[in-house]
Amino acid sequence: MKAFATPILAILMAGAATLASAQAHQHAGHGPHEPTATNAAAALSEGEVKKIDKEAGKITLRHGEIRNLNMAAMTMVLRVQDPAMLDQVEVGDKVQFAAERLNGAITIVQMQKTQ
Numbered sequence: 042m043k044a045f046a047t048p049i050l051a052i053l054m055a056g057a058a059t060l061a062s063a064q065a066h067q068h069a070g071h072g073p074h075e076p077t078a079t080n081a082a083a084a085l086s087e088g089e090v091k092k093i094d095k096e097a098g099k100i101t102l103r104h105g106e107i108r109n110l111n112m113a114a115m116t117m118v119l120r121v122q123d124p125a126m127l128d129q130v131e132v133g134d135k136v137q138f139a140a141e142r143l144n145g146a147i148t149i150v151q152m153q154k155t156q
């Protein structure tokens with residue numbers, strides 16, 4: 042008779058398979074794809090300061106198209122909503138501005154110098 046050698050498969054402590062599955066499914070990097078802020082940008086028109094009248098609260102601009110007012114490029118006098126805006130710019134400066142029709146007068150409601 043043959044003594045069958047029982048192959049003792051070293052069943053090593055089947056370490057309780059620590060499935061430390063740190064499956065941190067991070068969805069970082071998925072930024073918003075909606076094109077926000079484009080409306081605000083579209084409302085800005087370009088201009089160049091030709092004259093400033095602080096006492097009257099007016100500025101003369103050679104401006105590009107003002108889409109929201111349906112106005113073509115021209116040089117014209119505009120009111121400013123806040124006379125302090127006129128302290129931010131000088132004749133010859135290039136500016137970006139937003140203009141609206143307020144009480145029948147075309148008024149600059151926002152203006153900033155461009156570099």
Ligand SMILES: [Cu+2]
Pocket residue numbers: 104112113114115116117
């Ligand atoms: Cu105009």
